[in-house]
Amino acid sequence: MASVVSRRSVLPGFGLSLGFTLVYLSLIVLIPLSAAFIKTAGMSWADFVTTVSAPRVVASYKITFGISLLAALVNAFFGGIVAWVLVRYTFPGRRMVDALVDLPFALPTAVAGIALCALYARNGWVGHWLDPLWAGGVARLAAWVPWIDWAGWLGPKLAYDRPGIFLALTFIGLPFVVRTLQPVLAELEPELEEAAATLGANRWQTMTRVIFPELLPALITGFALAFARAIGEYGSVVFIAGNQPLHSEITPLLIITKLEQYDYRGATAIAVVMLVASFVLLLLINLLQKWSRRYYRL
Amino acid sequence: MAGPATSLAGKPARTGAGTPRVIRNPLWVRVVFMTVALLFLGCFLLLPLAAVFAEALRKGVGAYFHSFADPDVHSAIWLTLLTAAIAVPANLVFGVAAAWCIAKYDFRGKSLLVTFIDLPFAVSPVISGLIYMLIFGLQGWLGPYLGSGDHPWFGEWFNQQDIKIVFAVPGIVLATIFVTFPFVARELIPLMQTQGNDEEYAALTLGASGWQTFWRVTLPNIKWGLFYGVILCNARAMGEFGAVSVISGKIRGETTTMPLQVEILYNENNSVAAFAVASLLALLALVTLVLKSFIEWRHAQTRPSA
């Protein structure tokens, strides 16, 4: 930030506000974040690689990234429909439903975690009928296609297993797609659809060839935001995941476990891997948003 | 920008809903869309919310209120309020300063600065706690040893001064400030950018000083956006779990915030008490959502005139 040069402006306060911003940003964010990288730099490369590629750690990456991806995909699909319904249709209570979409932002993650447990555990509201169905389904799959480890992949249970992680990550990622799509959909001119109709397109063609491509950049951005949020999530997942090493242990939990064993180096090394992944995602999202802005401006 | 995609500036003033259109999907498609959307939201949003209150009241109103008699719960509520009371104003001042310099001036490195402000949203809460452990923890970077060397450093100094940061309230506050860092700034930046500088220039030509311009012209114009950012910031500050749980040490009655107290009670199988405390946090979330919708509604009312 050494090259900050302002075009001289008559509005006062530039030096003060920028100075304060930079100092506060450095103290709260940049210096602490760099601590993680400096701490890791004290490790030898071999140590680092061994730590971050231990089987238990690699398993946690797979679980975290895999289930986050799945949850984000599901959110992209349903979020798209929710955004469409909220923007295009009028129905009683629309305002309330619209407000409720932000619940995952506002509800503390720990509360979400225990609430999902109360719902999906074997004795829970939904779990007491859905859990046996799920277990039965997995068992049937295992009978039909025995060469795949269905119980291992899908978990024989809903709560305290992989499906629980999926449920929690879907919950916390839900608003992202809806909120990214909504303004784009609202600003989509009805004339576009009317033009398509006058040119002879039917409704399906209009939806798939006119509307969907217009929405695609926002949809991808929302998906990426939901994914980025999911890979870092901790609070809502730990309660419902079961947390079995190699099977349903997410990476953030592994970092905490290492910390509790006073293995600061190990924790930091894994954290650095996560940080790098997050930063790459952040960069991608920024590029995506730049792209979609250009795309819409036209 | 890996943060919540909600923003006042991004809200359309009016949505297209309600305008009767000839060109639209056939009835059955609309019905299917509505059903799918509402079912999905019902399962994933309404049910968990209902579950919190139902579980809290499962053993009756008496048991519910009895949960709040626990002094540990009192101290958790107190600590949560204290944390928010420090973190929110700190980030408020920062957010206004950052938005002022980013929205009102052109300078090199501006987009980099904006990206840096968004960084905490991209960082896992667990890592947010970890980095403060690394700096202030006795085992950490500014602890007695730096890296693999053996240089005495800050942690030692803090220890000598008898200032505890890790496993104490200052650490909790710092971690909370980190995770709620971008809320106010990212709300104000787009808002101030769309408002432009003309009103400030007008005030200057009329002889107002810089501070007068800020207090009398800029602040009244951004007050709703500011309020919006503050309630989101506050909700997160009071509800933060991951970052705080790493750095708090979870000393009962001393370093547990409400979300941590929920975890402790839940793990002790004291389900009613856990959900009772959780119900307070859920109420906070509901109040946040109501305020948020109210501001959005006001914003939509006033915007076409601007």
Add this chain to the structure above:
Amino acid sequence: MSISALNIRKTFGSYTALSGVDLHVQSGRLVALLGPSGSGKTTLLRIIAGLEYADAGSGRIQFHGEDVTDVPAGKRKVGFVFQHYALFRHMTVFENVAFGLRVRRRRDRPSKSDIADRVNRLLKLVQLESLGGRYPSQLSGGQRQRIALARALAVEPKVLLLDEPFGALDAKVRKELRRWLRKLHEEVHLTTIFVTHDQEEALEIADEVVIMNQAKVEQVGTPQQVYDRPSSPFVYQFLGNVNVFREQSLALAGNGVYARPGRLVEDGLVYVRPHDIAIARHETGADGIPAILRYVHAAGPQARLTLEQVQNRELVEAEISRVELEHLGLKLNDLVLLRLRQARSFEQDYAI
């Protein structure tokens, strides 16, 4: 108070907004800065107001011979009216107008009743005395514009600067407001500069017009001077419709087209306003540029004709009265002869 801007340069990155511009405005004048968008006129106005700085090391701004280059905007005693008014949205009309007085330091600040008196007087001046309690959002565009003006006048400025004051208004309101501004200027007699891209507006109300193009001043003069004696092809074209003829094509048309020019500029182009073209029915052997009538637009007192030159198929616009048109009895695709009453090829006038 007179205003001088001396050798003002302003660049934004690689873009030059003003390249060494000089401007002198005499006390009490109403001056229009006229030019196409991007010509630098608004930047010049903002530099005069102190809202923008000229490039370091370049020129000076003087008010009444006194250098104000380093005086901040709030102390220059300028009234500035913004294109989009920049009214304070959260304040009533009254509060908007009172703002400049209320932010003064206590010892310079008029008493509450003095402020109220002055605001009410100003509201009366802009003919909106009954709207003091309204918010800007409850006013029409023209009303907002007048409030912005009242607010600027409240601090008793020595000069009044207006940036595209009527740009955001519809045609009818525009016309009313610019007459009103002219009248107001005659009442208060403040040195006033306003920026516009509308030549009609500038020519109608300004005492003096400053025409800008591509970061430079092209010409300064009274409306009549700049219209009748434009100093460059740009000014000629900017101040009204114009036809451009090639000198060679005129030579073929015979001597009677117009008095033979003494000298032409190198490019050999001749500029003629549509109303300076006379039309006659075609006669063999007569002088004139042969052309075919292609289109007649006859709404209003004047008829606008589009004609195609026979030699080179280039189009010509001519304006004649409806009476004359009927007298000629022309039909579409008739062959006619064009003669030029007044043409310019730069530096000299030619008239029949």
